[in-house]
Amino acid sequence: LASLEIGPGLGGIQFKGGNQNMTITEMFLKGEGGNQVRIKLAKTGCMDEDPCATWTIAVLGLARFTAELLWPMNESFLFPEYLMECCQYLPLQQYVNQLSEFCDVNESSLKFMLGMAYLHFDEPEKAAQCFTEASKGVANEPFLREKIIQSDEVEVRQLEVSYYLKQFEEFGAPDVVVSFAKTAISIADDDDPNVATLWSKVFKYELELEHNEEAYSAMIANPESSRRKDCLRQLLVTLSERGDLQSIVSFPYIDLEDEVVSILESRARSVDLTSQNYYDLLYAFHVNRTNWRKGIK
Incomplete structure:
Protein backbone atom coordinates (compact mmCIF):
# COMPACT_ATOMS: atom_id res chain seq x y z
CA LEU A 1 0.00 0.00 0.00
CA ALA A 2 3.03 2.30 -0.16
CA SER A 3 1.74 3.87 -3.37
CA LEU A 4 -1.62 4.77 -1.81
CA GLU A 5 -2.01 8.21 -0.29
CA ILE A 6 -4.87 8.14 2.20
CA GLY A 7 -6.77 11.39 2.66
CA PRO A 8 -9.95 12.34 4.54
CA GLY A 9 -12.90 10.68 2.88
CA LEU A 10 -13.08 8.26 -0.03
CA GLY A 11 -12.60 11.02 -2.56
CA GLY A 12 -9.26 11.80 -0.98
CA ILE A 13 -7.77 8.36 -1.65
CA GLN A 14 -5.33 9.03 -4.46
CA PHE A 15 -2.12 7.62 -5.87
CA LYS A 16 1.18 9.36 -5.56
CA GLY A 17 2.78 10.50 -8.77
CA GLY A 18 6.26 11.41 -9.85
CA ASN A 19 7.99 8.36 -8.37
CA GLN A 20 10.21 6.97 -11.11
CA ASN A 21 11.38 3.98 -9.03
CA MET A 22 8.07 2.24 -8.41
CA THR A 23 7.78 -1.53 -8.45
CA ILE A 24 5.46 -3.19 -10.97
CA THR A 25 2.92 -3.79 -8.21
CA GLU A 26 3.00 -0.11 -7.26
CA MET A 27 2.48 0.83 -10.91
CA PHE A 28 -0.47 -1.56 -11.04
CA LEU A 29 -2.00 0.03 -7.94
CA LYS A 30 -1.36 3.47 -9.37
CA GLY A 31 -3.56 2.59 -12.33
CA GLU A 32 -6.34 0.07 -12.93
CA GLY A 33 -5.59 -2.00 -9.84
CA GLY A 34 -6.09 0.98 -7.56
CA ASN A 35 -9.28 1.92 -9.37
CA GLN A 36 -10.71 -1.53 -8.70
CA VAL A 37 -9.69 -1.38 -5.03
CA ARG A 38 -11.42 1.96 -4.57
CA ILE A 39 -14.55 0.75 -6.36
CA LYS A 40 -14.77 -2.28 -4.06
CA LEU A 41 -14.21 -0.11 -0.99
CA ALA A 42 -16.92 2.33 -2.09
CA LYS A 43 -19.42 -0.51 -2.50
CA THR A 44 -19.01 -1.48 1.16
CA GLY A 45 -20.27 1.95 2.29
CA CYS A 46 -17.87 1.75 5.23
CA MET A 47 -17.05 5.46 5.10
CA ASP A 48 -20.48 6.89 4.49
CA GLU A 49 -21.22 7.66 8.14
CA ASP A 50 -17.76 8.97 9.08
CA PRO A 51 -15.75 10.05 6.00
CA CYS A 52 -12.84 11.12 8.20
CA ALA A 53 -12.35 7.71 9.80
CA THR A 54 -9.81 6.78 7.14
CA TRP A 55 -7.19 4.99 9.18
CA THR A 56 -9.57 3.23 11.54
CA ILE A 57 -11.87 1.88 8.85
CA ALA A 58 -10.69 2.31 5.27
CA VAL A 59 -7.14 1.05 5.55
CA LEU A 60 -8.29 -2.43 6.57
CA GLY A 61 -10.60 -2.59 3.57
CA LEU A 62 -7.88 -1.28 1.27
CA ALA A 63 -5.45 -3.90 2.51
CA ARG A 64 -7.97 -6.71 2.13
CA PHE A 65 -9.16 -5.73 -1.35
CA THR A 66 -5.59 -5.18 -2.55
CA ALA A 67 -4.56 -8.61 -1.27
CA GLU A 68 -7.58 -10.21 -2.94
CA LEU A 69 -6.80 -8.47 -6.21
CA LEU A 70 -3.18 -9.64 -6.24
CA TRP A 71 -3.78 -13.14 -4.88
CA PRO A 72 -3.76 -15.55 -7.85
CA MET A 73 -6.11 -18.15 -6.34
CA ASN A 74 -9.25 -16.22 -7.25
CA GLU A 75 -11.20 -15.37 -10.37
CA SER A 76 -9.60 -11.95 -10.85
CA PHE A 77 -7.14 -11.90 -13.73
CA LEU A 78 -6.42 -8.19 -13.67
CA PHE A 79 -2.77 -8.27 -12.61
CA PRO A 80 -1.45 -10.58 -15.37
CA GLU A 81 -3.59 -8.63 -17.86
CA TYR A 82 -1.86 -5.48 -16.68
CA LEU A 83 1.58 -7.05 -17.15
CA MET A 84 0.72 -8.01 -20.72
CA GLU A 85 -0.85 -4.67 -21.61
CA CYS A 86 2.26 -2.87 -20.32
CA CYS A 87 4.54 -5.23 -22.29
CA GLN A 88 6.17 -6.47 -19.08
CA TYR A 89 6.83 -9.84 -20.68
CA LEU A 90 9.80 -10.98 -18.61
CA PRO A 91 8.00 -10.38 -15.28
CA LEU A 92 4.90 -11.97 -16.83
CA GLN A 93 6.88 -15.06 -17.80
CA GLN A 94 8.38 -15.32 -14.31
CA TYR A 95 4.97 -14.76 -12.72
CA VAL A 96 3.30 -17.55 -14.70
CA ASN A 97 6.16 -19.99 -14.16
CA GLN A 98 6.01 -19.46 -10.40
CA LEU A 99 2.24 -19.92 -10.31
CA SER A 100 2.41 -23.11 -12.36
CA GLU A 101 3.77 -24.96 -9.33
CA PHE A 102 0.67 -24.47 -7.19
CA CYS A 103 -2.08 -22.41 -8.85
CA ASP A 104 -4.96 -24.31 -10.44
CA VAL A 105 -7.13 -21.23 -11.11
CA ASN A 106 -7.17 -19.68 -14.60
CA GLU A 107 -4.62 -22.27 -15.74
CA SER A 108 -5.47 -21.94 -19.42
CA SER A 109 -5.47 -18.14 -19.30
CA LEU A 110 -2.05 -18.18 -17.62
CA LYS A 111 -0.80 -20.58 -20.28
CA PHE A 112 -2.05 -18.13 -22.90
CA MET A 113 -0.13 -15.32 -21.18
CA LEU A 114 3.02 -17.44 -21.19
CA GLY A 115 2.51 -17.96 -24.91
CA MET A 116 2.33 -14.20 -25.42
CA ALA A 117 5.62 -13.83 -23.56
CA TYR A 118 7.29 -16.48 -25.73
CA LEU A 119 5.93 -14.75 -28.80
CA HIS A 120 7.47 -11.47 -27.68
CA PHE A 121 10.82 -13.20 -27.18
CA ASP A 122 10.66 -14.62 -30.73
CA GLU A 123 10.05 -18.23 -29.72
CA PRO A 124 6.99 -19.01 -31.87
CA GLU A 125 7.16 -22.79 -31.42
CA LYS A 126 6.98 -22.52 -27.64
CA ALA A 127 4.26 -19.90 -27.98
CA ALA A 128 2.23 -22.17 -30.24
CA GLN A 129 2.50 -25.02 -27.74
CA CYS A 130 1.23 -22.75 -24.97
CA PHE A 131 -1.65 -21.46 -27.09
CA THR A 132 -2.63 -25.01 -27.98
CA GLU A 133 -2.63 -26.06 -24.32
CA ALA A 134 -4.64 -22.95 -23.43
CA SER A 135 -7.43 -23.89 -25.84
CA LYS A 136 -8.98 -26.31 -23.34
CA GLY A 137 -10.13 -23.37 -21.21
CA VAL A 138 -11.94 -21.33 -23.86
CA ALA A 139 -15.37 -22.45 -22.72
CA ASN A 140 -15.02 -21.83 -19.00
CA GLU A 141 -12.39 -19.15 -18.33
CA PRO A 142 -13.73 -15.57 -18.62
CA PHE A 143 -10.47 -14.02 -19.84
CA LEU A 144 -10.17 -16.31 -22.87
CA ARG A 145 -13.85 -16.20 -23.72
CA GLU A 146 -14.56 -12.51 -23.17
CA LYS A 147 -11.23 -10.84 -23.91
CA ILE A 148 -9.69 -13.10 -26.56
CA ILE A 149 -12.52 -14.81 -28.44
CA GLN A 150 -15.21 -12.21 -27.72
CA SER A 151 -17.99 -14.58 -28.72
CA ASP A 152 -21.40 -15.56 -27.35
CA GLU A 153 -21.08 -19.01 -28.91
CA VAL A 154 -22.02 -21.86 -26.55
CA GLU A 155 -20.75 -24.82 -28.57
CA VAL A 156 -17.30 -25.78 -27.27
CA ARG A 157 -15.93 -26.86 -30.63
CA GLN A 158 -17.02 -23.61 -32.23
CA LEU A 159 -15.31 -21.70 -29.43
CA GLU A 160 -12.08 -23.63 -29.92
CA VAL A 161 -12.09 -22.99 -33.66
CA SER A 162 -12.75 -19.28 -33.06
CA TYR A 163 -9.88 -19.28 -30.59
CA TYR A 164 -7.45 -20.66 -33.16
CA LEU A 165 -8.65 -18.19 -35.77
CA LYS A 166 -7.88 -15.36 -33.35
CA GLN A 167 -4.35 -16.60 -32.82
CA PHE A 168 -3.43 -16.29 -36.50
CA GLU A 169 -3.22 -12.54 -35.98
CA GLU A 170 -0.40 -12.97 -33.49
CA PHE A 171 2.04 -14.92 -35.61
CA GLY A 172 4.46 -14.00 -38.33
CA ALA A 173 5.67 -17.60 -38.58
CA PRO A 174 3.92 -19.36 -41.51
CA ASP A 175 4.72 -22.89 -40.32
CA VAL A 176 3.08 -22.16 -36.96
CA VAL A 177 -0.02 -20.74 -38.64
CA VAL A 178 -0.30 -23.89 -40.78
CA SER A 179 -0.06 -26.05 -37.67
CA PHE A 180 -2.73 -23.99 -35.91
CA ALA A 181 -5.06 -24.12 -38.90
CA LYS A 182 -4.73 -27.89 -39.27
CA THR A 183 -5.38 -28.36 -35.56
CA ALA A 184 -8.51 -26.23 -35.82
CA ILE A 185 -9.71 -28.18 -38.88
CA SER A 186 -9.23 -31.45 -37.03
CA ILE A 187 -11.57 -30.39 -34.21
CA ALA A 188 -14.14 -28.52 -36.31
CA ASP A 189 -17.49 -30.01 -37.27
CA ASP A 190 -18.03 -30.73 -40.96
CA ASP A 191 -20.61 -27.96 -41.24
CA ASP A 192 -18.53 -25.38 -39.36
CA PRO A 193 -18.55 -22.19 -41.49
CA ASN A 194 -14.96 -21.47 -40.46
CA VAL A 195 -13.55 -24.55 -42.18
CA ALA A 196 -13.27 -22.82 -45.57
CA THR A 197 -11.36 -19.94 -43.98
CA LEU A 198 -9.04 -22.38 -42.25
CA TRP A 199 -8.23 -24.20 -45.49
CA SER A 200 -7.56 -20.85 -47.14
CA LYS A 201 -5.10 -20.08 -44.34
CA VAL A 202 -3.36 -23.40 -44.86
CA PHE A 203 -3.15 -22.77 -48.60
CA LYS A 204 -1.80 -19.24 -48.21
CA TYR A 205 1.00 -20.12 -45.83
CA GLU A 206 1.95 -23.43 -47.47
CA LEU A 207 2.36 -21.48 -50.71
CA GLU A 208 4.41 -18.85 -48.90
CA LEU A 209 6.65 -21.65 -47.60
CA GLU A 210 6.95 -22.95 -51.19
CA HIS A 211 5.27 -26.21 -50.20
CA ASN A 212 3.49 -26.41 -53.53
CA GLU A 213 2.01 -29.89 -53.16
CA GLU A 214 0.61 -29.05 -49.73
CA ALA A 215 -0.79 -25.75 -51.00
CA TYR A 216 -2.49 -27.52 -53.91
CA SER A 217 -3.98 -30.13 -51.55
CA ALA A 218 -5.31 -27.41 -49.25
CA MET A 219 -6.91 -25.66 -52.22
CA ILE A 220 -8.66 -28.84 -53.39
CA ALA A 221 -9.83 -29.62 -49.84
CA ASN A 222 -11.55 -26.25 -49.45
CA PRO A 223 -15.33 -26.85 -49.37
Whole structure:
Protein backbone atom coordinates (compact mmCIF):
# COMPACT_ATOMS: atom_id res chain seq x y z
CA LEU A 1 0.00 0.00 0.00
CA ALA A 2 3.03 2.30 -0.16
CA SER A 3 1.74 3.87 -3.37
CA LEU A 4 -1.62 4.77 -1.81
CA GLU A 5 -2.01 8.21 -0.29
CA ILE A 6 -4.87 8.14 2.20
CA GLY A 7 -6.77 11.39 2.66
CA PRO A 8 -9.95 12.34 4.54
CA GLY A 9 -12.90 10.68 2.88
CA LEU A 10 -13.08 8.26 -0.03
CA GLY A 11 -12.60 11.02 -2.56
CA GLY A 12 -9.26 11.80 -0.98
CA ILE A 13 -7.77 8.36 -1.65
CA GLN A 14 -5.33 9.03 -4.46
CA PHE A 15 -2.12 7.62 -5.87
CA LYS A 16 1.18 9.36 -5.56
CA GLY A 17 2.78 10.50 -8.77
CA GLY A 18 6.26 11.41 -9.85
CA ASN A 19 7.99 8.36 -8.37
CA GLN A 20 10.21 6.97 -11.11
CA ASN A 21 11.38 3.98 -9.03
CA MET A 22 8.07 2.24 -8.41
CA THR A 23 7.78 -1.53 -8.45
CA ILE A 24 5.46 -3.19 -10.97
CA THR A 25 2.92 -3.79 -8.21
CA GLU A 26 3.00 -0.11 -7.26
CA MET A 27 2.48 0.83 -10.91
CA PHE A 28 -0.47 -1.56 -11.04
CA LEU A 29 -2.00 0.03 -7.94
CA LYS A 30 -1.36 3.47 -9.37
CA GLY A 31 -3.56 2.59 -12.33
CA GLU A 32 -6.34 0.07 -12.93
CA GLY A 33 -5.59 -2.00 -9.84
CA GLY A 34 -6.09 0.98 -7.56
CA ASN A 35 -9.28 1.92 -9.37
CA GLN A 36 -10.71 -1.53 -8.70
CA VAL A 37 -9.69 -1.38 -5.03
CA ARG A 38 -11.42 1.96 -4.57
CA ILE A 39 -14.55 0.75 -6.36
CA LYS A 40 -14.77 -2.28 -4.06
CA LEU A 41 -14.21 -0.11 -0.99
CA ALA A 42 -16.92 2.33 -2.09
CA LYS A 43 -19.42 -0.51 -2.50
CA THR A 44 -19.01 -1.48 1.16
CA GLY A 45 -20.27 1.95 2.29
CA CYS A 46 -17.87 1.75 5.23
CA MET A 47 -17.05 5.46 5.10
CA ASP A 48 -20.48 6.89 4.49
CA GLU A 49 -21.22 7.66 8.14
CA ASP A 50 -17.76 8.97 9.08
CA PRO A 51 -15.75 10.05 6.00
CA CYS A 52 -12.84 11.12 8.20
CA ALA A 53 -12.35 7.71 9.80
CA THR A 54 -9.81 6.78 7.14
CA TRP A 55 -7.19 4.99 9.18
CA THR A 56 -9.57 3.23 11.54
CA ILE A 57 -11.87 1.88 8.85
CA ALA A 58 -10.69 2.31 5.27
CA VAL A 59 -7.14 1.05 5.55
CA LEU A 60 -8.29 -2.43 6.57
CA GLY A 61 -10.60 -2.59 3.57
CA LEU A 62 -7.88 -1.28 1.27
CA ALA A 63 -5.45 -3.90 2.51
CA ARG A 64 -7.97 -6.71 2.13
CA PHE A 65 -9.16 -5.73 -1.35
CA THR A 66 -5.59 -5.18 -2.55
CA ALA A 67 -4.56 -8.61 -1.27
CA GLU A 68 -7.58 -10.21 -2.94
CA LEU A 69 -6.80 -8.47 -6.21
CA LEU A 70 -3.18 -9.64 -6.24
CA TRP A 71 -3.78 -13.14 -4.88
CA PRO A 72 -3.76 -15.55 -7.85
CA MET A 73 -6.11 -18.15 -6.34
CA ASN A 74 -9.25 -16.22 -7.25
CA GLU A 75 -11.20 -15.37 -10.37
CA SER A 76 -9.60 -11.95 -10.85
CA PHE A 77 -7.14 -11.90 -13.73
CA LEU A 78 -6.42 -8.19 -13.67
CA PHE A 79 -2.77 -8.27 -12.61
CA PRO A 80 -1.45 -10.58 -15.37
CA GLU A 81 -3.59 -8.63 -17.86
CA TYR A 82 -1.86 -5.48 -16.68
CA LEU A 83 1.58 -7.05 -17.15
CA MET A 84 0.72 -8.01 -20.72
CA GLU A 85 -0.85 -4.67 -21.61
CA CYS A 86 2.26 -2.87 -20.32
CA CYS A 87 4.54 -5.23 -22.29
CA GLN A 88 6.17 -6.47 -19.08
CA TYR A 89 6.83 -9.84 -20.68
CA LEU A 90 9.80 -10.98 -18.61
CA PRO A 91 8.00 -10.38 -15.28
CA LEU A 92 4.90 -11.97 -16.83
CA GLN A 93 6.88 -15.06 -17.80
CA GLN A 94 8.38 -15.32 -14.31
CA TYR A 95 4.97 -14.76 -12.72
CA VAL A 96 3.30 -17.55 -14.70
CA ASN A 97 6.16 -19.99 -14.16
CA GLN A 98 6.01 -19.46 -10.40
CA LEU A 99 2.24 -19.92 -10.31
CA SER A 100 2.41 -23.11 -12.36
CA GLU A 101 3.77 -24.96 -9.33
CA PHE A 102 0.67 -24.47 -7.19
CA CYS A 103 -2.08 -22.41 -8.85
CA ASP A 104 -4.96 -24.31 -10.44
CA VAL A 105 -7.13 -21.23 -11.11
CA ASN A 106 -7.17 -19.68 -14.60
CA GLU A 107 -4.62 -22.27 -15.74
CA SER A 108 -5.47 -21.94 -19.42
CA SER A 109 -5.47 -18.14 -19.30
CA LEU A 110 -2.05 -18.18 -17.62
CA LYS A 111 -0.80 -20.58 -20.28
CA PHE A 112 -2.05 -18.13 -22.90
CA MET A 113 -0.13 -15.32 -21.18
CA LEU A 114 3.02 -17.44 -21.19
CA GLY A 115 2.51 -17.96 -24.91
CA MET A 116 2.33 -14.20 -25.42
CA ALA A 117 5.62 -13.83 -23.56
CA TYR A 118 7.29 -16.48 -25.73
CA LEU A 119 5.93 -14.75 -28.80
CA HIS A 120 7.47 -11.47 -27.68
CA PHE A 121 10.82 -13.20 -27.18
CA ASP A 122 10.66 -14.62 -30.73
CA GLU A 123 10.05 -18.23 -29.72
CA PRO A 124 6.99 -19.01 -31.87
CA GLU A 125 7.16 -22.79 -31.42
CA LYS A 126 6.98 -22.52 -27.64
CA ALA A 127 4.26 -19.90 -27.98
CA ALA A 128 2.23 -22.17 -30.24
CA GLN A 129 2.50 -25.02 -27.74
CA CYS A 130 1.23 -22.75 -24.97
CA PHE A 131 -1.65 -21.46 -27.09
CA THR A 132 -2.63 -25.01 -27.98
CA GLU A 133 -2.63 -26.06 -24.32
CA ALA A 134 -4.64 -22.95 -23.43
CA SER A 135 -7.43 -23.89 -25.84
CA LYS A 136 -8.98 -26.31 -23.34
CA GLY A 137 -10.13 -23.37 -21.21
CA VAL A 138 -11.94 -21.33 -23.86
CA ALA A 139 -15.37 -22.45 -22.72
CA ASN A 140 -15.02 -21.83 -19.00
CA GLU A 141 -12.39 -19.15 -18.33
CA PRO A 142 -13.73 -15.57 -18.62
CA PHE A 143 -10.47 -14.02 -19.84
CA LEU A 144 -10.17 -16.31 -22.87
CA ARG A 145 -13.85 -16.20 -23.72
CA GLU A 146 -14.56 -12.51 -23.17
CA LYS A 147 -11.23 -10.84 -23.91
CA ILE A 148 -9.69 -13.10 -26.56
CA ILE A 149 -12.52 -14.81 -28.44
CA GLN A 150 -15.21 -12.21 -27.72
CA SER A 151 -17.99 -14.58 -28.72
CA ASP A 152 -21.40 -15.56 -27.35
CA GLU A 153 -21.08 -19.01 -28.91
CA VAL A 154 -22.02 -21.86 -26.55
CA GLU A 155 -20.75 -24.82 -28.57
CA VAL A 156 -17.30 -25.78 -27.27
CA ARG A 157 -15.93 -26.86 -30.63
CA GLN A 158 -17.02 -23.61 -32.23
CA LEU A 159 -15.31 -21.70 -29.43
CA GLU A 160 -12.08 -23.63 -29.92
CA VAL A 161 -12.09 -22.99 -33.66
CA SER A 162 -12.75 -19.28 -33.06
CA TYR A 163 -9.88 -19.28 -30.59
CA TYR A 164 -7.45 -20.66 -33.16
CA LEU A 165 -8.65 -18.19 -35.77
CA LYS A 166 -7.88 -15.36 -33.35
CA GLN A 167 -4.35 -16.60 -32.82
CA PHE A 168 -3.43 -16.29 -36.50
CA GLU A 169 -3.22 -12.54 -35.98
CA GLU A 170 -0.40 -12.97 -33.49
CA PHE A 171 2.04 -14.92 -35.61
CA GLY A 172 4.46 -14.00 -38.33
CA ALA A 173 5.67 -17.60 -38.58
CA PRO A 174 3.92 -19.36 -41.51
CA ASP A 175 4.72 -22.89 -40.32
CA VAL A 176 3.08 -22.16 -36.96
CA VAL A 177 -0.02 -20.74 -38.64
CA VAL A 178 -0.30 -23.89 -40.78
CA SER A 179 -0.06 -26.05 -37.67
CA PHE A 180 -2.73 -23.99 -35.91
CA ALA A 181 -5.06 -24.12 -38.90
CA LYS A 182 -4.73 -27.89 -39.27
CA THR A 183 -5.38 -28.36 -35.56
CA ALA A 184 -8.51 -26.23 -35.82
CA ILE A 185 -9.71 -28.18 -38.88
CA SER A 186 -9.23 -31.45 -37.03
CA ILE A 187 -11.57 -30.39 -34.21
CA ALA A 188 -14.14 -28.52 -36.31
CA ASP A 189 -17.49 -30.01 -37.27
CA ASP A 190 -18.03 -30.73 -40.96
CA ASP A 191 -20.61 -27.96 -41.24
CA ASP A 192 -18.53 -25.38 -39.36
CA PRO A 193 -18.55 -22.19 -41.49
CA ASN A 194 -14.96 -21.47 -40.46
CA VAL A 195 -13.55 -24.55 -42.18
CA ALA A 196 -13.27 -22.82 -45.57
CA THR A 197 -11.36 -19.94 -43.98
CA LEU A 198 -9.04 -22.38 -42.25
CA TRP A 199 -8.23 -24.20 -45.49
CA SER A 200 -7.56 -20.85 -47.14
CA LYS A 201 -5.10 -20.08 -44.34
CA VAL A 202 -3.36 -23.40 -44.86
CA PHE A 203 -3.15 -22.77 -48.60
CA LYS A 204 -1.80 -19.24 -48.21
CA TYR A 205 1.00 -20.12 -45.83
CA GLU A 206 1.95 -23.43 -47.47
CA LEU A 207 2.36 -21.48 -50.71
CA GLU A 208 4.41 -18.85 -48.90
CA LEU A 209 6.65 -21.65 -47.60
CA GLU A 210 6.95 -22.95 -51.19
CA HIS A 211 5.27 -26.21 -50.20
CA ASN A 212 3.49 -26.41 -53.53
CA GLU A 213 2.01 -29.89 -53.16
CA GLU A 214 0.61 -29.05 -49.73
CA ALA A 215 -0.79 -25.75 -51.00
CA TYR A 216 -2.49 -27.52 -53.91
CA SER A 217 -3.98 -30.13 -51.55
CA ALA A 218 -5.31 -27.41 -49.25
CA MET A 219 -6.91 -25.66 -52.22
CA ILE A 220 -8.66 -28.84 -53.39
CA ALA A 221 -9.83 -29.62 -49.84
CA ASN A 222 -11.55 -26.25 -49.45
CA PRO A 223 -15.33 -26.85 -49.37
CA GLU A 224 -16.23 -23.45 -50.88
CA SER A 225 -15.93 -23.25 -54.67
CA SER A 226 -15.39 -19.48 -54.66
CA ARG A 227 -12.45 -19.84 -52.29
CA ARG A 228 -11.02 -22.69 -54.38
CA LYS A 229 -11.07 -20.44 -57.43
CA ASP A 230 -9.42 -17.58 -55.53
CA CYS A 231 -6.72 -19.94 -54.31
CA LEU A 232 -6.29 -21.36 -57.81
CA ARG A 233 -5.65 -17.92 -59.28
CA GLN A 234 -3.12 -17.17 -56.56
CA LEU A 235 -1.43 -20.53 -57.08
CA LEU A 236 -1.07 -20.07 -60.84
CA VAL A 237 0.19 -16.50 -60.62
CA THR A 238 2.65 -17.25 -57.82
CA LEU A 239 4.10 -20.35 -59.47
CA SER A 240 4.39 -18.49 -62.78
CA GLU A 241 6.28 -15.66 -61.11
CA ARG A 242 8.60 -18.20 -59.48
CA GLY A 243 9.17 -19.91 -62.79
CA ASP A 244 7.82 -23.23 -61.50
CA LEU A 245 5.97 -24.05 -64.70
CA GLN A 246 6.35 -27.80 -64.27
CA SER A 247 4.13 -27.76 -61.18
CA ILE A 248 1.46 -25.73 -62.99
CA VAL A 249 1.38 -28.20 -65.86
CA SER A 250 1.50 -31.38 -63.77
CA PHE A 251 -1.14 -30.73 -61.09
CA PRO A 252 -4.33 -32.72 -61.91
CA TYR A 253 -6.79 -29.90 -60.93
CA ILE A 254 -9.71 -32.37 -61.07
CA ASP A 255 -12.80 -30.23 -61.81
CA LEU A 256 -10.87 -26.95 -62.08
CA GLU A 257 -9.21 -27.49 -65.49
CA ASP A 258 -11.53 -25.12 -67.32
CA GLU A 259 -10.90 -22.49 -64.66
CA VAL A 260 -7.13 -22.98 -65.09
CA VAL A 261 -7.41 -22.39 -68.82
CA SER A 262 -9.57 -19.31 -68.28
CA ILE A 263 -7.09 -17.80 -65.82
CA LEU A 264 -4.07 -18.54 -68.03
CA GLU A 265 -5.81 -17.12 -71.11
CA SER A 266 -6.72 -13.97 -69.21
CA ARG A 267 -3.12 -13.59 -68.02
CA ALA A 268 -1.83 -14.22 -71.55
CA ARG A 269 -3.91 -11.34 -72.89
CA SER A 270 -3.03 -8.89 -70.13
CA VAL A 271 0.64 -9.59 -69.30
CA ASP A 272 3.65 -8.40 -71.30
CA LEU A 273 4.90 -11.39 -73.30
CA THR A 274 8.50 -10.35 -72.74
CA SER A 275 8.10 -10.86 -68.98
CA GLN A 276 6.03 -14.04 -69.01
CA ASN A 277 4.72 -15.93 -72.04
CA TYR A 278 1.50 -17.49 -70.83
CA TYR A 279 0.74 -18.78 -74.33
CA ASP A 280 3.69 -21.16 -74.07
CA LEU A 281 2.39 -22.23 -70.68
CA LEU A 282 -1.08 -22.83 -72.11
CA TYR A 283 0.43 -24.91 -74.89
CA ALA A 284 2.38 -27.05 -72.41
CA PHE A 285 -0.72 -27.42 -70.23
CA HIS A 286 -2.84 -28.77 -73.11
CA VAL A 287 -0.11 -30.99 -74.56
CA ASN A 288 0.54 -32.54 -71.15
CA ARG A 289 -3.12 -33.62 -71.20
CA THR A 290 -2.81 -34.86 -74.80
CA ASN A 291 -5.28 -32.21 -75.88
CA TRP A 292 -3.41 -31.54 -79.14
CA ARG A 293 -6.11 -29.51 -80.85
CA LYS A 294 -6.33 -26.94 -78.04
CA GLY A 295 -2.55 -26.92 -77.78
CA ILE A 296 -2.16 -26.02 -81.46
CA LYS A 297 -4.86 -23.35 -81.16
